[in-house]
Amino acid sequence: xxxxxxxxxxxxxxxxxxxxxxxxxxxxxxxxxxxxxxxxxxxxxxxxxxxxxxxxxxxxxxxxxxxxxxxxxxxxxxxxxxxxxxxxxxxxxxxxxxxxxxxxxxxxxxxxxxxxxxxxxxxxxxxxxxxxxxxxxxxxxxxxxxxxxxxxxxxxxxxxxxxxxxxxxxxxxxxxxxxxxxxxxxxxxxxxxxxxxxxxxxxxxxxxxxxxxxxxxxxxxxxxxxxxxxxxxxxxxxxxxxxxxxxxxxxxxxxxxxxxxxxxxxxxxxxxxxxxxxxxxxxxxxxxxxxxxxxxxxxxxxxxxxxxxxxxxxxxxxxxxxxxxxxxxxxxxxxx
Amino acid sequence: xxxxxxxxxxxxxxxxxxxxxxxxxxxxxxxxxxxxxxxxxxxxxxxxxxxxxxxxxxxxxxxxxxxxxxxxxxxxxxxxxxxxxxxxxxxxxxxxxxxxxxxxxxxxxxxxxxxxxxxxxxxxxxxxxxxxxxxxxxxxxxxxxxxxxxxxxxxxxxxxxxxxxxxxxxxxxxxxxxxxxxxxxxxxxxxxxxxxxxxxxxxxxxxxxxxxxxxxxxxxxxxxxxxxxxxxxxxxxxxxxxxxxxxxxxxxxxxxxxxxxxxxxxxxxxxxxxxxxxxxxxxxxxxxxxxxxxxxxxxxxxxxxxxxxxxxxxxxxxxxxxxxxxxxxxxxxxxxxxxxxxxxxxxxxxxxxxxxxxxxxxxxxxxxxxxxxxxxxxxxxxxxxxxxxxxxxxxxxxxxxxxxxxxxxxxxxxxxxxxxxxxxxxxxxxxxxxxxxxxxxxxxxxxxxxxxxxxxxxxxxx
Numbered sequence: 107x108x109x110x111x112x113x114x115x116x117x118x119x120x121x122x123x124x125x126x127x128x129x130x131x132x133x134x135x136x137x138x139x140x141x142x143x144x145x146x147x148x149x150x151x152x153x154x155x156x157x158x159x160x161x162x163x164x165x166x167x168x169x170x171x172x173x174x175x176x177x178x179x180x181x182x183x184x185x186x187x188x189x190x191x192x193x194x195x196x197x198x199x200x201x202x203x204x205x206x207x208x209x210x211x212x213x214x215x216x217x218x219x220x221x222x223x224x225x226x227x228x229x230x231x232x233x234x235x236x237x238x239x240x241x242x243x244x245x246x247x248x249x250x251x252x253x254x255x256x257x258x259x260x261x262x263x264x265x266x267x268x269x270x271x272x273x274x275x276x277x278x279x280x281x282x283x284x285x286x287x288x289x290x291x292x293x294x295x296x297x298x299x300x301x302x303x304x305x306x307x308x309x310x311x312x313x314x315x316x317x318x319x320x321x322x323x324x325x326x327x328x329x330x331x332x333x334x335x336x337x338x339x340x341x342x343x344x345x346x347x348x349x350x351x352x353x354x355x356x357x358x359x360x361x362x363x364x365x366x367x368x369x370x371x372x373x374x375x376x377x378x379x380x381x382x383x384x385x386x387x388x389x390x391x392x393x394x395x396x397x398x399x400x401x402x403x404x405x406x407x408x409x410x411x412x413x414x415x416x417x418x419x420x421x422x423x424x425x426x427x428x429x430x431x432x433x434x435x436x437x438x439x440x441x442x
Numbered sequence: 443x444x445x446x447x448x449x450x451x452x453x454x455x456x457x458x459x460x461x462x463x464x465x466x467x468x469x470x471x472x473x474x475x476x477x478x479x480x481x482x483x484x485x486x487x488x489x490x491x492x493x494x495x496x497x498x499x500x501x502x503x504x505x506x507x508x509x510x511x512x513x514x515x516x517x518x519x520x521x522x523x524x525x526x527x528x529x530x531x532x533x534x535x536x537x538x539x540x541x542x543x544x545x546x547x548x549x550x551x552x553x554x555x556x557x558x559x560x561x562x563x564x565x566x567x568x569x570x571x572x573x574x575x576x577x578x579x580x581x582x583x584x585x586x587x588x589x590x591x592x593x594x595x596x597x598x599x600x601x602x603x604x605x606x607x608x609x610x611x612x613x614x615x616x617x618x619x620x621x622x623x624x625x626x627x628x629x630x631x632x633x634x635x636x637x638x639x640x641x642x643x644x645x646x647x648x649x650x651x652x653x654x655x656x657x658x659x660x661x662x663x664x665x666x667x668x669x670x671x672x673x674x675x676x677x678x679x680x681x682x683x684x685x686x687x688x689x690x691x692x693x694x695x696x697x698x699x700x701x702x703x704x705x706x707x708x709x710x711x712x713x714x715x716x717x718x719x720x721x722x723x724x725x726x727x728x729x730x731x732x733x734x735x736x737x738x739x740x741x742x743x744x745x746x747x748x749x750x751x752x753x754x755x756x757x758x759x760x761x762x763x764x765x766x767x768x769x770x771x772x773x774x775x776x777x778x779x780x781x782x783x784x785x786x787x788x789x790x791x792x793x794x795x796x797x798x799x800x801x802x803x804x805x806x807x808x809x810x811x812x813x814x815x816x817x818x819x820x821x822x823x824x825x826x827x828x829x830x831x832x833x834x835x836x837x838x839x840x841x842x843x844x845x846x847x848x849x850x851x852x853x854x855x856x857x858x859x860x861x862x863x864x865x866x867x868x869x870x871x872x873x874x875x876x877x878x879x880x881x882x883x884x885x886x887x888x889x890x891x892x893x894x895x896x897x898x899x900x901x902x903x904x
């Protein structure tokens with residue numbers, strides 16, 4: 107344990123990195139699931155089935171990354187888990203109810219009597235909306251330091267709207283990749299609207315974050331770190347420009363590049379997330395508890411880490427296998 | 443009501459709703475693997491028909507289990523921050539291993555098991571089915587380890603009020619873990635046995651005489667009749683283990699107030715905690731002593747031993763534990779009677795000629811496993827009070843300081859959603875049965891048995 111220096115330093119850091127990675131993977135993967143759910147009311151009945159089919163084999167595993175993320179917060183930084191989740195008691199409740207509705211409607215809409223299908227379609231949308239909106243709200247509250255004041259709540263509502271639209275965008279990008287024909291063309295149109303949510307959301311967070319604390323402001327706008335960080339906004343702007351251009355011509359150039367919007371959307375989410383992570387490091391509860399103060403005993407973290415080193419590659423491996431098996435355009439979901 | 447009681451009710455409601463579905467999926471996963479393997483070996487269509495019906499129930503139950511399980515990982519933080527702050531060093535790694543070795547495995551391979559049959563070779567699909575069943579069992583193992591450690595903690599030391607792990611072997615194989623794990627696995631097996639028997643009976647009452655239905659009824663009855671004696675035995679062993687480590691719980695289960703020999707087995711009573719005695723008691727002399735110590739004059743602990751000099755009560759509330767325990771045992775006895783009677787009737791009439799009355803009884807018992815499982819968990823969990831982790835952390839020290847109104851408001855929200863979903867779940871399972879029985883029963887449909895996957899579905903184009 108001593109080989110890499112003080113385990114009370116590198117173990118919390120490693121676990122913060124693992125947790126951060128889980129959250130990012132969750133945001134991208136369940137982001138497209140939730141986004142597809144958000145787009146449900148815009149699709150006609152036959153397309154609704156195809157929308158659900160495009161995420162059918164994946165959504166359950168995607169959601170598990172949230173369990174891993176909150177699990178890592180729980181096991182690696184127990185005091186932070188308590189502080190953050192009690193501060194976010196209500197939005198967490200809304201998210202959980204949303205996730206319950208989304209997951210259950212997924213099965214129910216296919217198995218309940220036809221007369222109820224509309225009801226479960228609506229529940230599927232409502233669940234996706236509640237989960238997206240509350241996640242965006244929690245993001246805003248977290249950035250603002252988890253205190254319930256009117257300006258903070260107003261900002262959180264703003265991030266909630268943008269993240270919801272942003273999820274809609276990555277959902278549309280997923281559909282561009284996984285569907286064809288009329289539905290694909292509609293998905294391109296949805297993506298053209300949704301991209302605004304992503305752009306405005308990233309802008310709002312980028313503007314607000316440095317002003318929440320002087321510590322973060324200094325981190326961003328001091329020389330030479332400003333230089334090192336400059337690729338982040340520059341690459342983001344280039345990616346958005348590319349997306350714009352690509353979405354405008356995608357219906358003309360055939361299907362070969364249909365994967366690009368989703369890939370670029372993933373890159374954009376990752377960049378924005380990387381910026382946030384950089385801003386808040388080393389705090390796990392903003393400006394209150396650092397990852398070093400809030401960490402579990404090194405012995406306990408170490409025993410988890412050993413398992414993680416063996417299990418995580420396996421998880422990544424069989425997840426990739428699943429995406430490979432269900433590659434190509436989404437077909438109707440059948441058990442046989 | 444205060445935040446503590448409301449938080450307990452809220453967590454109790456969530457975990458009760460949650461356990462309904464894993465109780466089905468743990469054993470149903472293995473049952474599906476059994477159907478699949480029987481089909482591979484015999485090539486008999488009925489096994490695949492049974493698989494195709496029950497895999498739908500599995501998918502639905504699995505989704506319900508996943509979404510209700512997520513709720514709990516958050517509620518540790520929102521409602522019980524003191525739990526992880528005190529015992530996080532032990533609970534953390536156990537939960538992490540559950541997520542990493544079980545949740546991902548079952549979630550990823552579930553996709554392949556449900557929708558991949560036409561995309562992968564038959565043996566890959568069978569393997570996926572196995573991995574899902576294995577994943578649910580791993581999940582059971584880790585969560586039972588943690589739960590058992592909360593009842594019988596060992597392998598740790600307390601430093602400044604915080605638990606630190608000293609011996610992981612002792613933590614994982616803590617004294618009550620093997621008993622609880624076996625007890626829960628058998629409970630799941632019984633729940634599925636009676637669910638399969640009950641739904642098959644329902645389909646037969648609707649006039650379905652399909653081979654798959656008759657076979658499923660037979661499998662359900664056989665499984666129930668085999669597992670119930672094992673469960674009674676396992677429950678007895680578990681009770682003896684509890685007597686050793688948590689005597690206060692056993693005293694509440696037995697409704698015994700004074701420690702002493704020749705304690706009767708109380709069949710029915712209304713425990714009165716203010717008078718500290720039982721009212722309307724019906725009892726078998728020496729029964730409790732015989733069951734717990736195997737001697738008529740064996741000493742059985744009494745509740746009055748767990749009251750301190752200054753009147754502080756260190757035993758659980760008696761009535762809920764006492765009645766839950768009797769509901770569990772009563773349901774178990776009903777299962778024993780019905781499944782063995784079912785065996786006799788199977789010999790006499792065969793599955794196809796089963797008379798209507800027993801079919802109705804099987805129907806009524808479809809969800810009896812839920813009742814027994816919930817009652818059993820209430821016995822053991824309420825029986826641990828006032829402790830959250832026996833002897834280490836009390837429940838009231840772990841609760842969050844969220845305002846009671848907020849807990850009550852969200853509790854009502856959860857209860858409404860859970861109530862609607864349980865009704866919808868039972869409704870859909872019955873609807874699936876009705877559709878399979880009364881709807882088009884296309885027995886001419888064929889499934890690939892081995893070798894090349896069925897590729898036609900790939901280009902279904904639709």
